[in-house]
Each structure stands twice: as structure tokens, then as C-alpha cells.
Amino acid sequence: MTTERWDNDPVLTVEHVTMRFGGLVAVNDLTFKAGRGDITALIGPNGAGKTTVFNCITGFYKPTMGRLDLAHRDGTRYMLERMPDFKISGKAKVARTFQNIRLFSGMTLLENLLVAQHNALMVASGMTVGGILGIGGYRAKEKEAMERAKYWLDKIRLTARADDPAGDLPYGAQRRLEIARAMCTGPELLCLDEPAAGLNPRESAELNELLLGIRDTERTSLLLIEHDMSVVMEISDHVVVLEYGTKISDGTPAFVQNDPRVIAAYLGVDDEEVEKVEKQLDVLTGEAG
Amino acid sequence: MEIFLQQLINGITLGSIYGLIAIGYTMVFGIIGMVNFAHGDVFMVSAFIALIFFLVLTTWLGIASVALALFLVLIIAMVLTGLLSWSIERIAYRPLRGSFRLAPLISAIGMSIVLSNFIQVAQGPRNKPTPPMVRDVIVLTDSNGYAVTLSYKQIIIMVTTAVLLAAFWYVVQKTPLGRAQRACEQDRKMAALLGVNVDRTISLTFVMGAALAAVAGTMYLMYYGVVNFSDGFVPGVKAFTAAVLGGIGSLPGAVLGGLLIGLIETFWSGYFSIDYKDVAAFSILAIVLIFMPQGILGRPEVEKV
Amino acid sequence: MTDTAHATSRPGPDYAKAAKDALLAGIIALGIFGPLVGLKTEQNMSNELIVRNDMASALIIVAIVMAGRFLLSAFVFPRMGARGKKPTVANAIDEGVKPDRTKLYARLGLLLLFLYPIIVVSLLGFQGSLKWVDNFGIQILIYVMLGWGLNIVVGLAGLLDLGYVAFYAVGAYSYALLAINFDLSFWVLLPVAGILAAMWGVILGFPVLRLRGDYLAIVTLAFGEIIRLVLINFRELTNGSAGISSIPKVTLFGIPFDASPDGFAKMFDLPLSSAYYKIFLYYLILLLALLTAYVTIRLRRMPIGRAWEALREDEVACRSLGINTTNTKLTAFAIGAMFAGFAGSFFAARQGFVSPESFVFMESAVIVAIVVLGGMGSMIGVAVAAAAMIGGTELLRELTFLKAVFGPEFNPDQYRMLLFGLAMVGIMIWRPRGFVSARQPTAFLFERKAVSGSLVKEGHG
Numbered sequence A: 001m002t003t004e005r006w007d008n009d010p011v012l013t014v015e016h017v018t019m020r021f022g023g024l025v026a027v028n029d030l031t032f033k034a035g036r037g038d039i040t041a042l043i044g045p046n047g048a049g050k051t052t053v054f055n056c057i058t059g060f061y062k063p064t065m066g067r068l069d070l071a072h073r074d075g076t077r078y079m080l081e082r083m084p085d086f087k088i089s090g091k092a093k094v095a096r097t098f099q100n101i102r103l104f105s106g107m108t109l110l111e112n113l114l115v116a117q118h119n120a121l122m123v124a125s126g127m128t129v130g131g132i133l134g135i136g137g138y139r140a141k142e143k144e145a146m147e148r149a150k151y152w153l154d155k156i157r158l159t160a161r162a163d164d165p166a167g168d169l170p171y172g173a174q175r176r177l178e179i180a181r182a183m184c185t186g187p188e189l190l191c192l193d194e195p196a197a198g199l200n201p202r203e204s205a206e207l208n209e210l211l212l213g214i215r216d217t218e219r220t221s222l223l224l225i226e227h228d229m230s231v232v233m234e235i236s237d238h239v240v241v242l243e244y245g246t247k248i249s250d251g252t253p254a255f256v257q258n259d260p261r262v263i264a265a266y267l268g269v270d271d272e273e274v275e276k277v278e279k280q281l282d283v284l285t286g287e288a289g
Numbered sequence B: 001m002e003i004f005l006q007q008l009i010n011g012i013t014l015g016s017i018y019g020l021i022a023i024g025y026t027m028v029f030g031i032i033g034m035v036n037f038a039h040g041d042v043f044m045v046s047a048f049i050a051l052i053f054f055l056v057l058t059t060w061l062g063i064a065s066v067a068l069a070l071f072l073v074l075i076i077a078m079v080l081t082g083l084l085s086w087s088i089e090r091i092a093y094r095p096l097r098g099s100f101r102l103a104p105l106i107s108a109i110g111m112s113i114v115l116s117n118f119i120q121v122a123q124g125p126r127n128k129p130t131p132p133m134v135r136d137v138i139v140l141t142d143s144n145g146y147a148v149t150l151s152y153k154q155i156i157i158m159v160t161t162a163v164l165l166a167a168f169w170y171v172v173q174k175t176p177l178g179r180a181q182r183a184c185e186q187d188r189k190m191a192a193l194l195g196v197n198v199d200r201t202i203s204l205t206f207v208m209g210a211a212l213a214a215v216a217g218t219m220y221l222m223y224y225g226v227v228n229f230s231d232g233f234v235p236g237v238k239a240f241t242a243a244v245l246g247g248i249g250s251l252p253g254a255v256l257g258g259l260l261i262g263l264i265e266t267f268w269s270g271y272f273s274i275d276y277k278d279v280a281a282f283s284i285l286a287i288v289l290i291f292m293p294q295g296i297l298g299r300p301e302v303e304k305v
Numbered sequence C: 001m002t003d004t005a006h007a008t009s010r011p012g013p014d015y016a017k018a019a020k021d022a023l024l025a026g027i028i029a030l031g032i033f034g035p036l037v038g039l040k041t042e043q044n045m046s047n048e049l050i051v052r053n054d055m056a057s058a059l060i061i062v063a064i065v066m067a068g069r070f071l072l073s074a075f076v077f078p079r080m081g082a083r084g085k086k087p088t089v090a091n092a093i094d095e096g097v098k099p100d101r102t103k104l105y106a107r108l109g110l111l112l113l114f115l116y117p118i119i120v121v122s123l124l125g126f127q128g129s130l131k132w133v134d135n136f137g138i139q140i141l142i143y144v145m146l147g148w149g150l151n152i153v154v155g156l157a158g159l160l161d162l163g164y165v166a167f168y169a170v171g172a173y174s175y176a177l178l179a180i181n182f183d184l185s186f187w188v189l190l191p192v193a194g195i196l197a198a199m200w201g202v203i204l205g206f207p208v209l210r211l212r213g214d215y216l217a218i219v220t221l222a223f224g225e226i227i228r229l230v231l232i233n234f235r236e237l238t239n240g241s242a243g244i245s246s247i248p249k250v251t252l253f254g255i256p257f258d259a260s261p262d263g264f265a266k267m268f269d270l271p272l273s274s275a276y277y278k279i280f281l282y283y284l285i286l287l288l289a290l291l292t293a294y295v296t297i298r299l300r301r302m303p304i305g306r307a308w309e310a311l312r313e314d315e316v317a318c319r320s321l322g323i324n325t326t327n328t329k330l331t332a333f334a335i336g337a338m339f340a341g342f343a344g345s346f347f348a349a350r351q352g353f354v355s356p357e358s359f360v361f362m363e364s365a366v367i368v369a370i371v372v373l374g375g376m377g378s379m380i381g382v383a384v385a386a387a388a389m390i391g392g393t394e395l396l397r398e399l400t401f402l403k404a405v406f407g408p409e410f411n412p413d414q415y416r417m418l419l420f421g422l423a424m425v426g427i428m429i430w431r432p433r434g435f436v437s438a439r440q441p442t443a444f445l446f447e448r449k450a451v452s453g454s455l456v457k458e459g460h461g
């Protein structure tokens, strides 16, 4: 067993995590590490338990067993399995998006991004009292928050629609907005649940760029669930494969791609998925040759 | 011991009435996820219908047999109350199906106000005392001056409830209507795609719930011998409590919950204080909802993220 | 015979179908109104219950139902169908007034509210103004204030509270008991009542706020009833159903409104009249209501207010953004309760008498109805709904001329709540999202654009 890059400075360490729903074992003794500054992809067939892993990391479910350890750059560590969901986001700085988009659809894009900065603004408004009375530096802080929101709107190229309701956006734009909203919380680790689902090829390429930008300029580590192999292979540094809740492979994209167990898992699923994998293999061998 | 036995009998009687009303709440909630706030008032109206027809049958038409009169009254009340509930669903709820979630609830609250005030206007605000319909009682035990009695009224209530519940159970479990209902409960869109007439099924659910409420209304009138336009609210809330306690959406749960609420209420009155018996019922509602919102026989609701 | 072909080929109404519909409606109406209206139960001289035949009234109602159904089937529904789906009527106005217009309307409304007593007095004199200032002005403003208070909980945070009147009761009883037992003035007790009500909001809110959907509504209803039943049964403290009377009046910073030498009238050398006190109360409740509005408007632009609205939109997403949803809900509950507490202590001081009768579930239902009918979250909508529903039903008391039409024993007052209920149902069907459904955003980069009501979520609680 060689030590990989992500073993040296992991941002997230998942150890022996098991999640049961009644008799169903959705996640079975899962152990992996996500490296700091990496894009780690979590892949697997439908129902493999990927979203459940996310829910355990972000506190929406309490794992039946196991440990989830998050380490900040400054060395502070958080035991996620013991924290309530809002603290995982607020204190441990883990942000996430959802498989079926959850925006505040009746609020404008700007408002969505301001809500994401709630905790900082709450402190600035002196827990509202100062803000109401107009004392303390709330105004300045709110301006700052608007600037930050604008920065992210620029990044996702939706600035012109800042004052439109989020529910009016087309699907792809909603996905980007959800990512921007998560980034507005200033996360150490960003968890994205199928961000490329339902995007057209152009949007998908833009998304890749956005994610690489988040990794490189914001220096945020990413954990990514994705079905679209082209996205996975193109941008991820590290891939973890789940099947029926159990990890069946873990390594670099190239390693995982040639892992016979992964191929078997995908071949065993359905034609569409098989085709995808085969195409990937073709692309890869084509590139190599 | 005597007190215990007597309260047990009284509690089961009262609980039968609550259970019958509770089924209406539970079925409607199960199928369209709505608290039919007007159901308690539908129950009250049914008691008025029963009262009116009992008087008509005995005084105008001169039917001497109380049993026959009661039987006819029961049938008429079930039919007319079903009709009333059908109209209410048609007018006040159906146009709002699938819209803003609070709209049907507000509409139902409005309907509840309409029903009770309509009866107040049409039949007057005073209590309506009926002459006792069934008087006989069976003395079960009689020791040191405290007689435990089981009245014919109570027997009628328990037997009618049991028979109707059995018939109702058969309808829900074994007939195409019941199957359609369960299909709509699971997934209304899918049911519609598979050829279930969803609107009709929902309408019939309202009618069935109302018919059982009419049974409860008739029994209530016979048992207490008095009814008032404002009598819908408290039994309504208690029956809803029963539905929640038993696990909303579950039919046996509604009956079980009704019996439990009836027993708790009578025992509380018997052993503690009558003053606080409603406080007890409402507290149970709050406690159950807070600590076990799925109720006794209900399925827990999981939220998938 | 399909509908579309029909509509294009022959636009004339289909009378045969309408007649069939009307007949059916008539049969159903006869089944329902025949016995309930046509057969009246009454007590005769010897106190026996008898049935009196009043089929004529029932038949009139049946005829009205049939005529109404005929008109609907023949003319109204086809026209709606031609314009697309049913809710089009509402959609036309749905996009709402432009924000600048709203502001104008709000200002004009405000001006009118401040001038209202002066206008009434100048038109009807002091004595004649009493009824209009008290029964209409003050009464409506109390409900406006309650509506605005509950709007924070239901309209902004999306938590359906059916027991709001409990906090109103806490405010009223706090003022009544503390004023009588400790001889404290209204101005001291107003904040105390608000704080006590807020405290109760937190105490009751804490266990229930993790409940979802209709369950929250039902538990709050239960709590409301429990508080009322305790007020009835805890006779040592509250004097039970008899209530508490001779509650001290409000003073104008120490100047009482009575006939005493240092009373208001003597002090300003005015003739004695109870109208001054009423007008004073009017301005007091107006200021209290405006305080509620001001605080709400400010709060909406604070992080807490945005968090409330976000909570209404999607609670799970809120938690994923690090928002402590329990605390956020509790603050909404507590602040809403606080305003109910203020309104309650005003109510107690105005009536001089409180009893549990005033805090029945129906009051909560009326307040919730006002908030939902107004359009959740919209201050103007809520005010309009309060004025329409409360003012409208109060106005019914005035329709004494109807006695001339329906005979002397006709009492329009009886029909107040009946019409109130019908209006609730009717407005919901007409506009399920209330009068004003558009939402004003709380911040903007370039321009403030109203958000269409169809995108705004209603919360789950």
C-alpha cells in the first residue's frame, strides 16, 4: 500500500463510516481521505450511497457508526459526526449543494448570496439590535457582503440577473448559483452533489472551469459526486468508487479507470453506463496512443 | 373498582364517537395531505340533521318504534351529510388542489366558520334538548350504593360503531374504491396515469368520512340528548387528536386513538378534575405531536435530502 | 362536441348544459337546505322541541343556488375557459403594483389614517364620531397590528401559528393583573406585557418548532386552547370566565381622561366628552401598529429577516448555509408574540375588562385569515385585508335598513361571521395567494423588482 498525496494532508478523513436505514445498509464501513486542495470525486452507480455519504459529512444524517474528521488549514480539527448540521457549515466550514437544487427560489440572486453570509452579518449587526439602531459597523459589513456577492455573480456570469428571482433562472444557471451560494459561506471543503447533471456540453465545460477556479484561486478543497465521466476524468485529482455502499476502488483517475472491479461494477449496471465507461476508455486509449 | 369499570364503559362509548369522527380526518389527510378543519362542524351539522329527522319521524309521521326511527335517522343523516361534505369538497377544496399549501387550510377554516354560523342562523343559537330516546339501563354490579351501569344507548353506540367499522374496513380493503384510494394515497399522479379517477376517489373519500361522522353525530345526539351549533369544534379537535395519536393516515390507528382519547378523558374526569379534562386532551395532542409525531400505528415520515 | 370546437364554432352559451347543471345543483341544495333551513327546530310553550315548517325560505335559497349555478355554467365558466385556465382573473393583477406606486399608496394610506379622526369629528361632531373612531378605527387597527405581528411568523418565517391569540391574551392579562395588583401605569406595563408575551412565545415555541407542516399549526392551536382553558379554570388568579373588570385606563403621560380637576377636559378647558379618550386611543393604537410595521420593515433588511424568509423558502438549504434554524424560528415566534402582547395590553386598557371569551380560537383563525388573505408577507395586503374583513363585518351591524326589507326580527349582526367565513372561502378560491402576492426584495444591485408570487414559497409550517 503506497501512500498517496491525499494521505499526507487530508482535509477530510472518513473512517469506517456506516449508515443504516432500518435493514438497508446504505453506506458500509467506508474509509477514505480527501486531500487538501484536491478535487476528490465520489462515483458509483445509482443508489450506491453517494448522497448518503454527503449527508453524513454535512450532518443531515448521523452515521450509524464511524468517524468523520475535518482538518482546517490552521490545524483546527472538527469531529463532524458529533456536530449539528448548521454548525458543520458555520464552524467547520463545509458547504454543500444538493442533488435536486435547493435555492431560495422566491428570493433574488443577490438575496440568495446574502443569506449565505448570514452568520458573519448577524455578528456585524450586533445580533440585530445594533443593526436596527444603526450603531456598530453593520452598514460597512453589509456593503462588504454585497461586494462578495457581486464577486461571485461575476464569476458565475449572472451579474446582470442579480435582481431577478432565483426561481426564474434556467436550470444550468441555478446549478451555478447554488455553487456560488455555497462559496459565499467561505468554505474549507465544498461538497457538490452531481453539479453537471442536466447541463449541456457547453455548460458542462464552463462548470469544469468554475470548479478548477475554485480549487486554484479560492484554494478550497472539493468533494464531488458525479455521473458524467468526462467531468470526473477531466478535473478530479482523486477518485473514490462506491458500489452498494461499499468502497471498491480508490486512487487517481487513471488508476480507477483501469481497475477491473470498477469496470465490472459499471458493466453490471446498465447499458447506458457501460457505454459511458467504454467511451471514456476509448478516449483515454486514444489519447495515450 | 366500580368507578374504574364505569369509567371504562363511558370511555369506550365516548371513544367510539371520537373514533368515528377521527376516520374522516385520517382518510382525508392520507389522501390529499390536508387537515379538513371543517370536519368537526360537518359532524355537528349531522347531529342537527339527525335531530330534525328524528323529530319529523316521531312527531309528524308518528313512527312509534324508536328503533325504527333511529335506524331511518341514521341512514338519512349519513346520506345528507355525505352530500354536504361532497359539496364542500367540490366548492371549497377542489379548486385549490395543487395550489398554495395554506389556501385549502384557510378555506377549510372558513368553511368551519360558515357551517357553525349557518346552523346558528338557520336553527337558532340555543341548545336543542331532545326527549330521551332510549332510557333503559342494565345494572352490572351494585355494591355499597355505587351502581355500575351499562345503558342501552351505550350498547347501541358500541355495536353500531363496531358494525359500521367492519363494513367500512371491508370497503377500504376489498373493493375497487378502496384500492383506488390507497393508490391515490401513494402517488396521485401515477394513479391518475393508470386510469384511477382521482377526483372521484377524493370526493368519495370525503363522502365516506362524512357518513361516518354522521353516525357519530347521530350517536352523540342520542347519547347526550342535546346539541348546539358550537358543538363541532371541541369534538372535532379531540377527534383530530385521536387521529394523530393513532398515527395519521392509519384507519385502525384512528379508532385506537379515538378509544384512547375517550378513555383518557373519562378517567381524567373520574379521578382528577372535570375542569381540566380538555386541557388534558389538548396536552396529549401537543405531547404526542412533539415526541412521536408518527403516532402509535403511523409510519415515520423521513425527509430525504 | 369538444369544448374547443364548441367555443370556436358557436360562442353562444350552452343553455341546455347550464340548465342541467342548475337542476343538479338544485337537487343537492334541496337535500342540504331543505331540512336545515326548511325544518326549524324550536321550543314550544311547554319547552318541548318541535319542528316548524319553513320550506319557503329553503326554496328561496334553492332557487338562488340554481340561478347562481345557471349563470356560472352559462356565462362565467366558459368565459374563464376561453381566457385559459381558471386563475387568470387573479393572474392579471398578480404581478402587482410597481414598487414606486406601492410607496405612494402606503404614504397616502398613512396620511388618511392620521387624518381619519379629524375628518370624522369634523363631519359628525365629537359625539357622532365615537362609533366611527372606536368601533371602526380602533377595532380595525388592533387587527392590523395583530395581522402585522403574525405576519412575521406566518408571512415571513412561514410558520403557521394557529394559537397566536394566546400571546394576545398573555399581554391583556399581564396588563390587567399587574395594573390592578401593583398599580403600575400603562406605559410601564406596555413593554412588560410585550416581554412576557415574547417569553411565552419562546417557552411554547421551543418544543414545537421542529414540527413540520400542519402539525405545527395544530400544536399551536392546542397551546392556544390550553392557555384559554387555564385562564378559565385558574380562578384564583384570573377570576375565571367572569373575567377581570375595572382595569385602569391609559393616561396621557399622567393626565387621566376623566372628569377630575386634573383630567384632560378640565385641563384644556374643553367640554366633557368620552370622544377625547377614544381619539387618544386611536392614535395610540395607530402608533403601536406603525411601530410594528417599522420594526418589521427594518428587520426584513437585517440578516435575521432574510434568514426568516430563507427559512420559509427552504429550511434544509438554510441549515446547509450555517443558519441556526431553531434560533431563527424562535426569534420570529418571540417577536411576533411580543407585538401580540403590546396589542393585548392595549386591548385590556381600552376595554377596561378582559375575559377568556375574547381569546377563543376563532380570533386566531381571523388573524391568520387576515394574513393569508392579505398576501403572506405583504404589509399593505395585510392592512387591506384587516380593513376589509373587520371593517366589512362591522359595517354589517350598520345595515339596519335591511330590517325594512326582511322584517323587524331580521338581525344583520347574526350574519356577520357567516359572511366572514364565506368571504374567507371566496377570497381563497379567487386569489389563493391573497390580495398582494408579489414580494419586494430586501436588497438590490441595480433595481428593485418585485418577485412574482408564484415563485415565493409558503413555508412548511
Ligand SMILES: Nc1ncnc2c1ncn2[C@@H]1O[C@H](COP(=O)(O)OP(=O)(O)OP(=O)(O)O)[C@@H](O)[C@H]1O
Binding pocket: A021, A024, A026, A044, A045, A046, A047, A048, A049, A050, A051, A052, A053, A099, B302, B303, B304
Ligand atoms: N432517508 C432515507 N431513508 C431510507 N433509505 C434511504 C434514505 N436515504 C437514502 N436511502 C437509501 O439509501 C440508498 C443510497 O441512496 P443515495 O441517495 O445515497 O444513493 P446515490 O448514490 O446518491 O444515488 P444517485 O446516484 O441515484 O443519486 C438508496 O437505496 C436509498 O433508497
Ligand SMILES: [Mg+2]
Binding pocket: A050, A051, A052, A099
Ligand atoms: Mg445521489
